[in-house]
Amino acid sequence: MAEAKIKNMEDFASVSGISRPTLSKYFNDPNSVRATTRARIEKALKQHDYRPNIYAINQNRRQTKTIGLVVPNMTDPFFAGIARTIESLILEAGFNPLLLSSHGGPEQELANLESLRALKPAGVLLAPLGRVSDTAGVATFADEIPTVLFDANLDGVGEAFFGSDNEQSIGLIVDYLCRSGEVPVFFEMKTPINPNAYKRRSAYIAAMERLGHDPKLVQVDGEGWAFEEIGFRGGSAALTTRQFATNTVLCSNDRLAIGLLSAAYENGLRVGQNESCALRIAGHDDHPFSKFTCPSLTTISQDYDSISARSVQTILDIIEQGERSKARESSLFNGSLVLRGSA
Amino acid sequence: MAEAKIKNMEDFASVSGISRPTLSKYFNDPNSVRATTRARIEKALKQHDYRPNIYAINQNRRQTKTIGLVVPNMTDPFFAGIARTIESLILEAGFNPLLLSSHGGPEQELANLESLRALKPAGVLLAPLGRVSDTAGVATFADEIPTVLFDANLDGVGEAFFGSDNEQSIGLIVDYLCRSGEVPVFFEMKTPINPNAYKRRSAYIAAMERLGHDPKLVQVDGEGWAFEEIGFRGGSAALTTRQFATNTVLCSNDRLAIGLLSAAYENGLRVGQNESCALRIAGHDDHPFSKFTCPSLTTISQDYDSISARSVQTILDIIEQGERSKARESSLFNGSLVLRGSA
DNA sequence: AATAAAAATTTACGCGCGTAAAATAATAAT
DNA sequence: ATTATTATTTTACGCGCGTAAATTTTTATT
Numbered sequence: 001m002a003e004a005k006i007k008n009m010e011d012f013a014s015v016s017g018i019s020r021p022t023l024s025k026y027f028n029d030p031n032s033v034r035a036t037t038r039a040r041i042e043k044a045l046k047q048h049d050y051r052p053n054i055y056a057i058n059q060n061r062r063q064t065k066t067i068g069l070v071v072p073n074m075t076d077p078f079f080a081g082i083a084r085t086i087e088s089l090i091l092e093a094g095f096n097p098l099l100l101s102s103h104g105g106p107e108q109e110l111a112n113l114e115s116l117r118a119l120k121p122a123g124v125l126l127a128p129l130g131r132v133s134d135t136a137g138v139a140t141f142a143d144e145i146p147t148v149l150f151d152a153n154l155d156g157v158g159e160a161f162f163g164s165d166n167e168q169s170i171g172l173i174v175d176y177l178c179r180s181g182e183v184p185v186f187f188e189m190k191t192p193i194n195p196n197a198y199k200r201r202s203a204y205i206a207a208m209e210r211l212g213h214d215p216k217l218v219q220v221d222g223e224g225w226a227f228e229e230i231g232f233r234g235g236s237a238a239l240t241t242r243q244f245a246t247n248t249v250l251c252s253n254d255r256l257a258i259g260l261l262s263a264a265y266e267n268g269l270r271v272g273q274n275e276s277c278a279l280r281i282a283g284h285d286d287h288p289f290s291k292f293t294c295p296s297l298t299t300i301s302q303d304y305d306s307i308s309a310r311s312v313q314t315i316l317d318i319i320e321q322g323e324r325s326k327a328r329e330s331s332l333f334n335g336s337l338v339l340r341g342s343a
Numbered sequence: 344m345a346e347a348k349i350k351n352m353e354d355f356a357s358v359s360g361i362s363r364p365t366l367s368k369y370f371n372d373p374n375s376v377r378a379t380t381r382a383r384i385e386k387a388l389k390q391h392d393y394r395p396n397i398y399a400i401n402q403n404r405r406q407t408k409t410i411g412l413v414v415p416n417m418t419d420p421f422f423a424g425i426a427r428t429i430e431s432l433i434l435e436a437g438f439n440p441l442l443l444s445s446h447g448g449p450e451q452e453l454a455n456l457e458s459l460r461a462l463k464p465a466g467v468l469l470a471p472l473g474r475v476s477d478t479a480g481v482a483t484f485a486d487e488i489p490t491v492l493f494d495a496n497l498d499g500v501g502e503a504f505f506g507s508d509n510e511q512s513i514g515l516i517v518d519y520l521c522r523s524g525e526v527p528v529f530f531e532m533k534t535p536i537n538p539n540a541y542k543r544r545s546a547y548i549a550a551m552e553r554l555g556h557d558p559k560l561v562q563v564d565g566e567g568w569a570f571e572e573i574g575f576r577g578g579s580a581a582l583t584t585r586q587f588a589t590n591t592v593l594c595s596n597d598r599l600a601i602g603l604l605s606a607a608y609e610n611g612l613r614v615g616q617n618e619s620c621a622l623r624i625a626g627h628d629d630h631p632f633s634k635f636t637c638p639s640l641t642t643i644s645q646d647y648d649s650i651s652a653r654s655v656q657t658i659l660d661i662i663e664q665g666e667r668s669k670a671r672e673s674s675l676f677n678g679s680l681v682l683r684g685s686a
Numbered sequence: 687a688a689t690a691a692a693a694a695t696t697t698a699c700g701c702g703c704g705t706a707a708a709a710t711a712a713t714a715a716t
Numbered sequence: 717a718t719t720a721t722t723a724t725t726t727t728a729c730g731c732g733c734g735t736a737a738a739t740t741t742t743t744a745t746t
Contacts, residue, residue: 051461053402054398054461054462055397055398055399055401055402055463056398056402058398059396059398059399059402074417074423074426074427075420075423075424075427075631077418077420077423080417080418080420080423081418083417084417084418084444084446096458099442099444101427101442103427115439117394118394118396118397119397120398228632228634228635229634232635258632258635259635261635261637262634262635262636262637262639265637265638288418289571289601289632291571291572291605292571292572292575292601292602292604292605293605293636293637294604294605294608294636294637295608296605
C-alpha cells in the first residue's frame with residue numbers, strides 16, 4: 001500500500017510525478033485534467049493512499065462543498081425519513097450533506113445556523129420550526145448563505161419555499177370522509193408549532209363550508225413535540241366528555257391521530273369503518289408507523305419526493321449560477337389519499 | 344455592531360488591543376487567560392462580531408474539537424432518541440458532536456467513518472450495524488481514531504463497549520411472563536442484523552430452561568430495517584398457521600412487536616392480559632411509540648442514560664489523557680421492566 | 687518597595703492547499 | 717512538418733491560525 005508516509009499534496013506530487021497544481025485541479029474536479037493524466041493520478045492514488053486535507057482545502061476555497069440540512073426534530077420519524085431522502089440527493093450532486101436537528105427549539109435552530117455559518121456551506125436547506133422560529137435571525141442567516149426552505153414557510157425568508165398544498169390535501173380527505181360517512185370533526189392542538197397546522201385548520205373549515213357542513217374544531221392543550229402524548233391526553237378528555245359531535249375525527253397530523261387511537265382504545269371504543277365501530281379516525285402525513293397502528297391509519301401522503309427533489313435542485317441551481325435568485329419561488333405539491341382501516 | 348469588517352484574528356487583535364497569540368489562547372480555552380483580559384476580549388467580541396475560522400483552526404491543531412457519533416439508522420426513533428442524548432452530553436463537554444447515520448448499510452457505515460477520518464475527530468462513538476458490519480474496516484478505523492462502541496458490540500474493536508445486559512433483561516421479562524400467565528414463545532427474525540438479537544435469543548432459551556420450561560422460537564424471514572413490516576408479515580403467517588404454542592409472545596424488540604400487534608389486530612385477535620384476550624405480546628427496548636400502541640406495549644426499558652453517559656465519559660477520558668486505554672473495557676447495564684397493557 | 691511568579695506581547699515560522707502568471711510540453715489541426 | 721491550441725509545470729504568494737522563544741508587562745508575595 002504505502003512505503004513512505006505521504007502527508008501532503010507536495011509529497012504526493014513527488015511520488016506520483018505530477019505537479020502539485022495539477023493535482024489540486026484534479027481534486028477539485030477530476031474531469032478538469034487530461035484523461036491520461038487522470039489515469040496516472042488515480043493509479044498513484046491506489047498505490048499510496050493519500051487524501052487532501054479538508055481543512056486546508058476549505059480554508060482556501062471561497063465556496064465549500066457542504067450543503068447544510070436542518071430539520072426541526074430528528075426524533076420525528078417523518079423528518080428522519082425526509083432527511084434521508086434529501087441527503088442522498090445532495091450526495092448524488094457531489095456535495096456533502098451536513099444534517100442538523102433543531103430538537104424542537106428555536107435556540108437550537110439558531111445555534112445550528114450559527115454552526116453552519118462557521119462552516120461556510122455552499123447552501124442550506126432548512127425546514128424551520130415554524131411559529132416559534134426566530135424569523136429575523138433566520139432571515140439574517142439566509143441573507144448571508146443561500147437558503148431554501150421546505151416543509152414550513154417563513155414569509156419572505158430564503159430563496160424559495162417548497163411544501164405541501166394543505167388546502168388541496170385537506171380538501172381531499174374531507175371530501176372522502178363526508179362521502180363515506182358522518183362529517184369529520186377536526187382534532188388539533190390549540191397553538192400548534194407548525195404553520196402547516198394553521199393552514200390545515202382553515203383548509204378544513206373551508207372544505208366543510210364548501211360542502212355545506214358546519215365545521216367543528218376540537219382543540220387540545222399542549223406544547224412541544226410530544227404529539228402522541230398530547231393527542232392521547234386531549235383525546236381521552238374529549239372522548240370522555242363527548243366533545244366529538246360526530247363519529248368521525250380528522251386529525252391535524254398522524255402523530256396526534258396515533259395518540260387519539262390509543263385514547264380510543266383505552267376507552268374501549270372500536271375504531272374503523274364498519275358498523276361495529278364507534279369512531280372513524282383519519283390523519284395527515286403518512287407517518288411511517290401509520291401503516292401499523294390498530295387499526296391502520298387512513299391518512300394523506302405528502303409528495304415528499306417532489307418536495308425534496310425541487311428543494312435540492314433549487315439550491316444547486318443557485319450555487320451553480322453563483323447568484324441569488326431575483327424572485328422568491330414558492331411551490332406547493334399535492335398530497336394523495338391513503339385509504340386504510342381507520343376511516 | 345461593526346464598523347470595519349474584521350476578517351481575521353489579526354484584525355481583531357488591532358481593534359481589541361489584544362495580541363493575536365493571546366486571542367488564540369483565549370479561543371482555545373477562555374479560562375487560560377487572565378480574568379481581566381478575558382473581560383476585555385469578550386467586550387470587544389460583543390462590539391465587533393468576529394469568529395475564528397474553523398478551517399484554519401483545525402488545520403493547525405493536531406486535535407479537533409469534533410466527536411463523531413455514528414448510529415446504524417436514524418429513521419429508527421430508538422436511535423434518534425439516543426443520538427439526541429449523546430449529542431447533548433458531547434456539547435456539555437465542550438466538544439462538537441457530528442451525527443451520522445449508516446442508514447442500515449455497511450457501505451454507508453464505512454463511508455461515514457471515512458468522512459470522519461478526513462475530519463480528524465478527537466474521538467468517535469459508534470453504534471455499529473452488527474452482523475453486516477465490515478468488522479475489519481471498522482477495526483482499522485478504530486486503530487487510527489479513538490473509538491468507543493455502544494449498543495452493539497464488535498469483538499475486540501474499539502477502546503470500550505457499553506450496552507445492555509440482555510441476559511438480565513430477557514430473564515426479567517421471561518420471569519414476569521411465566522409468573523403471570525402462559526409461558527412465552529420467542530418471536531424474532533431468523534437472521535437478525537443486530538448482535539443483541541442473538542444474545543436475546545440465547546437469553547430466552549436459558550431463562551426458559553432455568554424455569555423448567557420448553558423454549559419455543561418462532562423465526563420469521565426478512566432482511567433490512569423494516570422491522571414492523573417483517574413483524575407484521577411474519578406475525579400474520581405465524582398466527583394463521585398457529586405457530587405460537589402458547590398465548591404469550593415475547594418479541595425480540597418493540598418494532599417487531601408493533602408489527603405483530605398489527606397482525607393480531609388484522610386477524611381479529613384481541614391482545615392484552617385479561618381473559619377476553621387471545622394473546623399476550625411483550626417487546627424489548629421501550630420504543631418511543633410503545634406507550635401508544637393498542638394496547639400499550641409491555642416491554643423492557645434499556646438504561647440508555649447510563650450507557651450514553653458512560654460512553655461519552657470514556658471517550659472524553661481517552662481524549663483528555665491523550666493515550667489509548669490499555670485494557671478494553673466492556674460494561675453491560677441492566678434493563679427494567681415496563682408493565683403496560685399488552686402482557 | 688523590592689522581588690518572584692505569572693501572564694501578555696513581539697517576533698517569527700509553519701501548516702496544507704488554492705491559485706495566479708509565465709514558461710514549457712503535449713496534443714490537435716492545418 | 718508547421719502552427720495553433722490546450723494542458724501541464726514552475727515559481728511564487730497568500731489564506732487564517734497554531735505555536736514556540738524571547739522579551740516585556742502585570743500581578744502576587746514578602
